[in-house]
Amino acid sequence: MLKVLTVCPYCGCGCGLYLHVEEGRIIGVSPSRNHPVNRGTLCIKGWNCYEFIQHPDRLRTPLIRKNGTLKEATWEEALEYTARRLQEIISLYGNDSIGVLGSAKCTNEENYLIMKFTRAVLGTNNIDHCARLCHSSTVGGLAAAFGSGAMTNSISEIRDARVIFVIGSNTTEQHPMIAMHMLEAVDKGATLIVADPRKTKIAEFASIHLRHRSGTDVALLMGIMNVILGERLVDREFVMRRTENLEIFENRLREFTPDRVEKLTGVPASDIRKVARVYAAEKRSMLFYAMGITQHITGVDNVKALANLVMLTGHIGLPMSGLNPLRGQNNVQGACDMGVLPNVYTGYQKVTDPKARQKFERAWRRRLPEKPGLTVVEMTEAILDGKLKAMYIMGENPLLSDPDLNQVVKAFEKLQFLIVQDIFPNETIEFADVVFPAASFAEKNGTFTNTERRVQLIRKAIPPPGDAKADWQIITELSTAMGYPMQYRDTYEIMEEIALLTPSYGGILHYRLEEGYGLQWPCPDRKHPGTPYLHRKKFARGLGTFLTVDFKLPEEMPDDNYPLILTTGRTYFHYHTGTMCRRTTVLEREEPEPFVEINPEDAEALEIRDRSRVKISSRRGSITLMAIVTERVPKGIVFVPFHFREAAANILTSAALDPEVKIPEYKVSAVKIEPEETEKILKTEIKAFRTR
């Protein structure tokens, strides 16, 4: 019996856990007692994260599509074939005809390599990953305001906070172990403020719950800031010394009186005043947000508004005082840090900056493209326009996660060549020409970076099944097959290269991570102990800047034909497109079926019974699923989780994008709901019965 310390592969909390190994198999999991995030606890996903690893569905051999079906192949065949096809496509259509998706589920080392492969070997900046779909607004918005976009505090600071303001995050369900710290703070007397249209679980512990209309976050935040300004709660000293451009922003702010905001958001003016006072008055105020803020066409504006709020009150740059985006995936922070984005290299060094580009050109000994590449959703468009011909997808499942799925399907049908590298067959594999079987988190070494910027080691507990290989090995071999040899003994050598090229990771090396529970970047040199909170004394960009934002309605508002607002998200028991958790007995049993949450008033008007089947349609398509009638959603809004391929929520969502960072608006689409005609079902069922 061996116990291997590693990190949970599900969410951005990054809980430390042990995998129990007996006779080469993983037979259990236990939490780490001293880990600063989970301190001896885990959520249901963590407790069950061992089960999918040895699932029979795991991909074990490389596959090549021949005459329409995927056939088993050797690594040599698969690599040689892939290298040849990629080279053909490049010579026929140019470097920018290929797009690559990295993965927030893979390690930093693997993301670095795929980034290097894309830029140095394929010669394009067309690389992106699912962070586009969750937090690109954060990366864009905070980079503009502060100069760096990540959680400013540490998770262990939360329990000593006095005011916790959570907006657009269902923390208890999506970041359970962060919610644990929040609950502890509340037990110790902290005030919890939650702003969310849904009555989420975290809202049950809140002293004030603001249920604003979906998509009116900017207005709500402007209202709060208006009160802070009007009641002289502004931290003048902080604003003067550490920020600029408040004067410009102030004028706009004055337009958002609480009464006007009440009309826009549906939140009583008195509540807005109360929140403003509570939040501004206490220095130890932490602000948290997640997808409810970012997944809008106004995503970047929402984030900028939040940045303005913390600067106005001076609640940043101290322990227990800051602005904290909660990153969803276990390594989405890391994948962004590693430059798996179309416009930056590692550590957010811009591809358009000649100095940065030259540095990487010299290190990699290749000429690198200068123009930023395409984002996830733009890639789909480019395929439809005939500009993008091939894609290489590592550990992602765009055929369930991207908005407006019907369009995505059309695009993928048009691709000439698709490489999918994953641990399980997923929806995307159905379109693949080559499939590379990859190792899971328990079968390789490397690092994940959690939402509080903590870079932690994951350790190999067992060998991968069949012929599967770690993603980093596959990339090195493919690169070598394409005439650009990559040689690393193990992932620690890749990490050393990352440290060399990335100032914020400068002192992060595997041997330092071995003792203890990781290091938080920025960590510029080998002696540096890591940084628990950001923007101390000075913002990353020098002065923090107030960016003027204005209120804009969501792209698609409800109308007579589509009278309800659809918002999408996750449930506690499942994770994203469900490749792992839907292969876990307990998780699948808890939530085996897709559902839509609808308010009792709406349900009554539409004659929908609890647990009955309904059809929900948008301008883009429709799905059929079970209705759950509940007060959790307010009138006029329905909620559908996006995990289920049987009723993929993203068939309904719109691909309306934030103009700056191109994040799709998953949180607002107009839909209509109708009871499924029971007649019809009955008829088909009888027919099916007869033919049996």
Added chain:
Amino acid sequence: MSSEWILDKNHLSYWLRQLRKEADLIGPLRKPGGDIVFESIERIHEIFLDLPALIPGPKEFLFPQYEKLFNKRDSKVEELSIKRKRVVFGVRSCDVSAVRLLDRFFLDRFEDPFYSNRRANTLLISIVCNNPEPTCFCAGIGTGPYLREDYDIQLTDLGERYLVQAASKQGIRAIKAYSFIFSKPTRTDYDDQFEVQLSAMARFQKRISLERVRSMIITGKVRDTFWEKVATRCFECGGCVYECPLCTCFTVIDRVFGDEIERARIWDACLFKGFTRLAGGVLPNERMVMRTKRWYYHKLVHYPEVIGSFGCVGCGRCTIVCPAKIDMATVAIKIKALADNEEKIIEQKE
């Protein structure tokens, strides 16, 4: 029946080394970062003796989280019961008490062959806790910090030597085979043992009487609103059930690997709504409060009725693993506060 010896601490590693020749030796090791976990021991001097309650407890060696039951290939069924011999060194008294109750669940009337095989091949060496953790409350239940009977081997730390007690056949054999390193205890040894026991009892920070809590519950003094408040906090993580050395919820799954079918049982938790899912998707315990209440009722009311002792040995593990702080100890203390309050009110009335 218990036999007693003295073992010089210098000879502990020799003894363990001999035991390891016949069995997999498992003991507490310190991992980078400071966690202490049970693992197979490579270097005996690395065994970490000054240990807190371990997560997970020794339940994992008798009833693991994932256990293969059998394989089926071409209509041939192969049972996969594990018969490997194991010595688990450094378990706590409460854990041994818990195993005694697990035995009754798995071995009385219907004997579970998988548990039975593992159990028969596992020797538990427990150490009297002279330094209980803040989370421990076995003293009030009588399941620790030291045991009077029904252990395999129990060690009491007397400074530079151990008082070694063996109660099971297996345990006595493990000592008699190496009798030349053991000596007879003297009067002073017993005096020292008594002192250790007293001081151990004195060091408990938590004093909880589950009996009091039970009587509050069965007399209907704990209202549903109380349970509602407890249940609202629950994260539905299952940790309390997974880590409780007495909880035995499991589910059985089949997996098809090509032409081979594997049947396994895995840990489950009655705290999940799907645990009692019925055909057609009906969830009789959909509301969390029903499940929370059931867990407490099972441990505090039904266990005493059926088995004659509480379904809790006071190990404090649920206190450590519960993110919501609604573990046995915390809830018991809250219920006791209700009771005290009530008494106060009665006194005032009088």
